[in-house]
Amino acid sequence: MAGPTTAERGERQQESSGPPPVRRWRPRALRLRTIIILAVVLVLLGAGSVWLLYGSQWLRVERVSVSGTRVLTRDQVLEAADVPVGSPLISVDTDAIEARLRRxxxxxxVVDVVRSWPHGIGLKVTERTPVLLVQKGRNFVEVDDEGVRFATVSKAPKGVPALQLTLSQPGSRAASLRRFGEDRLVREAVRVAGDIPAAVARVTRSVKVRSYDDISLELSDGRTVEWGSSEKGATKARTLTALMKAAPDARHFDVGVPTAPASSGS
Known part of the structure; x- marks a missing residue:
């Protein structure tokens, strides 16, 4: 029996191999084109954003607001802040402004410098509050609740007691000064001033520091309080309040040892 002819073998090979493959180049080309378009769009958006923030006239500093001041004036704060009006809002160095104000x-x-889009800078100020005054010639140095001497004023603020450091005497008082230093003793006086009961604080004329553990109060009506050291301040405050109620006519109170308070005079 004769085998298949050459033509028949060619037809079988064509049937077994199937149709020629189709090249799928169109979807790949579309994806590449989309990527290129998106990249161009992103570049344009980025360039536009940079121009809007830094190059345009729309987002620049036009006004500066000040809030929270009590003693300082708005002009004082603005002059010290030196905000670059007219500069791009995004480029303003808020940390540098804060540092200038505190210096x-x-x-x-505390000061908080905030951007107020699209054209403003806000300066939110918290001023120190004096708790003691140190007389310096005819002026007064204000001391806050951290012992920081922050301002010199010609007129004593109302309701702020004077700090009297009587540390020049020989003996234990001089030794206390050498051991702790004046700044430490001032901080101890500040701690005492912060612990004084509110009703007593309102009539406290001065806080006297003779040594670390010899701090006393002089009230506006002439009464005195021996406070001792700044330790156990809250307990001493409660004890003093109870002692003044129990002996309203007394002129001298001693809470240096709060477990054994004493009062005297009438």
Whole structure:
């Protein structure tokens, strides 16, 4: 029996191999084109954003607001802040402004510099509050609740007691000064001033420091309080309040040892 002819073998090979493959180049080309378009769009958006923030006239500093001041004036704060009006808002160095304000105006305790889009800078100021006064010639140095001497004023603020450091005497008082230093003793006086009961604080004329553990109060009506050291301040405050109620006519109170308070005079 004769085998298949050459033509028949060619037909079988063509049937077994199937149709020629189709090249799928169109979807790949479309994806590449989409990627290129998106990249161009992103570049344009980025360039536009940079121009809007830094190059345009729309987002620049036009006004500066000040809030929270009590003693300082708005002009004082603005001058010390030196905000670059007219500059791009995004480029304003808020940390540098905060540093300038604290350096030039020690009365400022905390300051927050915020951008107020699209054209503003806000300066939110918290001033230090004096708890004691140190007389210096005819002026008064204000001391805050951290012992920081932050301002010198010509007129004593109302309701702030004077700090009297009587540390020049020989003996234990001089030794206390050498051991602790004046700054430490001032901080101890500040701690005492912060612990005085509110009703007593309102009539406290001065806080006297003779040594670390010899601090006393002089009230505006002439009464005195021996406080001792700044330790156990809250307990001493409660004891003093109870002692003054129990002996309203007394002129001298001693809470240096709060477990054994005493009062005297009438």
């Amino acid at each position: 030039k105006l020690p009365r400022i305790d």
